[in-house]
Amino acid sequence: MKVLITNIRQLLQVRDNPVEKVSGSDMKSLPVLENAFLLIEGDRIADYGKMEDLPDMETDKVIDATGKVVLPAWCDSHTHIVYAGNREQEFVDRINGLTYEEIANRGGGILNSAKKLQDTPEEDLYEQSAKRLEEVIALGTGAVEIKSGYGLTPDAELKMLRVVKKLKENYGIPVKATFLGAHAIPEAYKSDRKGYTDLIINTMIPAVAQEGLAEYVDVFCEKGYFTTEETENILEAGKAFGLIPKIHVNQFHAIGGVQTGVKYNALSVDHLEVMRDEDIEALKGSDTMPVALPSCSYFLSIPYTPARQMIDAGLPLALATDYNPGSTPSGNMNFVVATACIKMKMTPEEAINAATINGAYAMGLAATHGSISKDKKANLIITKKVPGYAYLPYAFGSNHIEHVMINGKVCHTN
Numbered sequence: 356m357k358v359l360i361t362n363i364r365q366l367l368q369v370r371d372n373p374v375e376k377v378s379g380s381d382m383k384s385l386p387v388l389e390n391a392f393l394l395i396e397g398d399r400i401a402d403y404g405k406m407e408d409l410p411d412m413e414t415d416k417v418i419d420a421t422g423k424v425v426l427p428a429w430c431d432s433h434t435h436i437v438y439a440g441n442r443e444q445e446f447v448d449r450i451n452g453l454t455y456e457e458i459a460n461r462g463g464g465i466l467n468s469a470k471k472l473q474d475t476p477e478e479d480l481y482e483q484s485a486k487r488l489e490e491v492i493a494l495g496t497g498a499v500e501i502k503s504g505y506g507l508t509p510d511a512e513l514k515m516l517r518v519v520k521k522l523k524e525n526y527g528i529p530v531k532a533t534f535l536g537a538h539a540i541p542e543a544y545k546s547d548r549k550g551y552t553d554l555i556i557n558t559m560i561p562a563v564a565q566e567g568l569a570e571y572v573d574v575f576c577e578k579g580y581f582t583t584e585e586t587e588n589i590l591e592a593g594k595a596f597g598l599i600p601k602i603h604v605n606q607f608h609a610i611g612g613v614q615t616g617v618k619y620n621a622l623s624v625d626h627l628e629v630m631r632d633e634d635i636e637a638l639k640g641s642d643t644m645p646v647a648l649p650s651c652s653y654f655l656s657i658p659y660t661p662a663r664q665m666i667d668a669g670l671p672l673a674l675a676t677d678y679n680p681g682s683t684p685s686g687n688m689n690f691v692v693a694t695a696c697i698k699m700k701m702t703p704e705e706a707i708n709a710a711t712i713n714g715a716y717a718m719g720l721a722a723t724h725g726s727i728s729k730d731k732k733a734n735l736i737i738t739k740k741v742p743g744y745a746y747l748p749y750a751f752g753s754n755h756i757e758h759v760m761i762n763g764k765v766c767h768t769n
């Protein structure tokens with residue numbers, strides 16, 4: 356099957372020589388072809404160029420993209436979309452003055468979701484999660500990472516990861532699985548933290564690895580959750596089973612999690628709402644991708660990741676949604692990109708780089724996703740008619756997507 360997209364107003368993120376990530380001042384340049392064509396063969400990008408150079412060819416289908424922008428589908432490297440039920444009561448409680456921390460201390464928060472998930476049969480959990488995955492694909496997400504962490508018992512954590520595995524099998528986009536047993540200390544281990552980390556290390560990680568259910572290991576390294584020492588022990592145990600670290604750090608407090616991530620060569624360190632100079636320093640020269648989650652900052656009214664300071668210091672940055680029932684009940688990467696521009700002062704070029712190629716890097720997919728390059732997967736967004744790509748984050752509340760293509764096929768049309 357050959358599909359040709361013609362008359363594209365702007366074809367974004369065109370990389371003849373693919374890069375694995377972009378950092379610092381390079382993030383300001385987004386390679387764009389104006390008045391372009393894009394040829395797809397099967398599930399891959401076969402060719403692209405200017406319309407005036409379009410060769411004569413036979414195709415099975417032509418899509419006219421006059422006035423439209425085409426770009427790689429979003430790469431959302433941090434989500435928790437496998438969860439049961441919702442937590443809108445906590446949302447209302449926060450409006451009425453409670454903090455996220457106070458709600459968690461009363462047994463709400465992550466523990467509230469864990470209770471619901473433990474009581475939900477796997478089939479039901481799958482149905483709820485599949486609906487969310489379909490929702491985010493329709494919003495232009497073409498690759499996604501999904502974490503466990505709302506189980507907090509060996510059985511419930513495995514149940515979550517089996518649901519992730521089923522999503523991976525049943526949907527066409529790449530789905531990367533992360534084991535996040537260290538998301539919170541469960542009620543039953545409140546006075547025996549060591550008992551819970553031992554359970555993670557000695558029971559959960561070996562079981563997850565044995566079933567081949569995850570490629571990454573995550574820890575919520577934060578005051579009231581897991582210390583840097585506990586984080587190190589868990590990452591060490593994960594690494595022994597081939598799980599690559601990818602961790603939650605610096606959401607509310609800077610307690611050294613960034614340094615722990617760099618020390619263990621984490622693929623990414625995520626959140627970073629509270630960053631000290633030494634945390635930025637620690638990331639310099641490392642292979643660890645910093646990931647910002649602006650919808651979480653928006654929803655919880657906490658600081659935004661200091662993107663300007665980080666990029667100006669030469670670091671790369673990725674953007675992701677953090678879609679979860681507590682801190683970010685939204686999986687809309689279009690909103691993430693707009694919020695990064697509006698609240699974090701990232702330019703549209705920086706934000707699009709962060710949400711495509713750098714997001715792909717943060718889930719080990721940079722060789723196959725995240726840019727318009729020959730042989731990469733044809734996971735694409737075709738917008739409606741827009742004046743140009745800066746209009747996408749500018750007109751932030753509207754859905755500008757006309758088609759989402761996954762593996763070379765249109766799978767959603769607005």
Ligand code: NIG
Nearest residue numbers: 464465575677679680681682
């Ligand atoms: O990434 N910070 C830790 N975990 C999630 C939120 C957990 C929840 O409130 O359910 C996050 O924000």
Ligand code: FE
Nearest residue numbers: 433435603677
């Ligand atoms: Fe998260």
